[in-house]
Amino acid sequence: MKLDLSFYTREDVVLISRELLGKVLCTNIDGNLTEAIITETEAYAGITDRASHAYGGRRTKRTEIMFYEGGHAYIYLCYGMYSLFNVVTNAKNIPHAVLIRGAVALSGTETMLQRTNRKKLTCDLLSGPGKLSNALGLHFSLTGISLFGNTVWIEDRGITVSPQNIIATPRIGVDYAGEDALLPYRFIVNQNF
Numbered sequence: 478m479k480l481d482l483s484f485y486t487r488e489d490v491v492l493i494s495r496e497l498l499g500k501v502l503c504t505n506i507d508g509n510l511t512e513a514i515i516t517e518t519e520a521y522a523g524i525t526d527r528a529s530h531a532y533g534g535r536r537t538k539r540t541e542i543m544f545y546e547g548g549h550a551y552i553y554l555c556y557g558m559y560s561l562f563n564v565v566t567n568a569k570n571i572p573h574a575v576l577i578r579g580a581v582a583l584s585g586t587e588t589m590l591q592r593t594n595r596k597k598l599t600c601d602l603l604s605g606p607g608k609l610s611n612a613l614g615l616h617f618s619l620t621g622i623s624l625f626g627n628t629v630w631i632e633d634r635g636i637t638v639s640p641q642n643i644i645a646t647p648r649i650g651v652d653y654a655g656e657d658a659l660l661p662y663r664f665i666v667n668q669n670f
Contacts, residue, residue, distance in 0.1 A: 478632060478633055478634075479624075479625065479630050479631070479632055480500065480624070480630075480631045480632065480633055481625075482546075482547070482548050482625070484496075484547075485546075485547030485548040485564065485565070485566050485567075485624070486546060486547040486548070486566070486567060486568055487547075487566070487567070488567060488568075488571075490520045490521065490522050490523075490566050490567065490573035490574070490575060491520045491522070491662060493520070493564075493566050493573075493575060494518040494519065494520035494575045494662065494664055495518070495643060495664050497515050497518050497564065497575060497577070497631070498515055498516065498517075498518060498638045498643060498664055498666050499514060499515065499636040499637065499638040499666065500514075500515050500631050500632065500633055500634075500636070501513065501514055501515070501583060501631065501632045501633075501634050501636070502514075502515055502562075502577060502580060502613065502629075502631050503629070503630050503631065503632060504613045504614050504615060504628065504629050505627055505628055505629075506613075506614030506615075506628065507614070509585060509588040509614065510584065510585050510588075511582075511584065511585030511586075511588055511589055511612070511613050511614065512582075512583040512584045512585060513580035513581060513582050513583055513603055513609070513612075513613060514580055514581045514583055514636060514670050515577055515579075515580050515631075516579045516580050516581055516665065516666040516670075517577075517578035517579030517580070517604075517663070517664065517665045517666070518575050518576065518577055518578060518663070518664050519575065519576040519578055519648045519649070519662055519663045519664075520573075520575055520662040520663075520664075521563075521573065521574045521575070521576065521662070522573055522662075523543070523567070523571055523572040523573045523574075524572065526654070526657055526660075527651075527653075527654035527655055527656075527657040527658075528648060528651035528653075528654035528657050528658060528660075528662075529543075529572065529574070530543060530553070530572075530574075531543045531544070531572035531574075539553055539620075540572070542565060542620050542621045543563075543565055543572035543573075543574055544569065544570050544571075544572050545565050545569060545621070546565075546568060546569040547564075547565055547566040547567050547568070547573075548565065548623060548624050548625060549565040549621055549622065549623055549624060550562060550563070550564065550565070550615075550619060550620060550621065550622045550623075550624060550629055551563040551564075551565050551574050551620060551621075552610070552615055552616070552617045552618075552619055552620040553617055553620065554617045555606075555607065558607075559606070559607030559610065559611075560607070560610040560611070560615055560616050560617040561576060561606045561607065561610060562576070562577050562606065562609065562610045562613075562615045563575060563576045563577070564577065564624065564631070576606055577606065577609060578605065578606045578609070578649075578663070579603055579604050579605065579606075579609060579665070580603040580609055580613075581603065581670050582598065582602055582603060582612075586598050586602075588614075589602060589603075589612035589613070590602075592611055592612050592613075592614060593608065593611055593612050615629065636670065638666050638668065639668070642666060642667045642668040643664055643665070643666060643667070644664070644665045644666075644667050645661040645662075645663065645664055646661060646663045646665065647659050647660060647661060647662070647663060648660070648662050648663045649663065
């Protein structure tokens with residue numbers, strides 16, 4: 478069952494980030510269905526979070542999507558080569574987002590292998606936000622797309638992640654954020670699916 482608006486529009490982006498673990502990210506790009514179980518996320522708490530693209534209320538053409546109502550995709554280009562997929566959360570004009578950093582392939586693996594120029598499925602296929610976006614066909618041109626349509630969506634399939642199997646750590650690559658870089662807003666599943 479697709480996650481509904483009430484899942485995304487809650488106030489606590491850190492809780493949403495944790496609760497996205499075990500959910501299934503689905504894409505239907507060019508008629509190719511791919512599905513992956515989310516295993517790693519990072520929360521970004523908007524205008525008060527120095528690691529957030531919207532820190533201090535910064536609004537640019539790129540970040541404007543973060544100010545949409547929850548349930549949209551914020552996909553941006555990193556280093557001019559990697560599309561990174563984020564889930565926008567909270568109410569309109571509160572720019573919270575969750576970066577999907579890692580997943581485990583569930584279906585559509587042949588398509589994922591073709592997109593990544595790989596011959597066989599390995600455990601690192603979706604480890605890292607750039608690899609994940611590439612394999613699932615999540616290009617930055619899709620930024621702003623609703624997660625309630627039939628192109629990109631997230632489902633709850635009843636996969637349970639026990640709290641003791643969630644590791645919380647500081648986020649990666651946000652050293653510029655000062656003390657906010659130390660916040661334990663990165664969540665990793667420590668179990669097999």
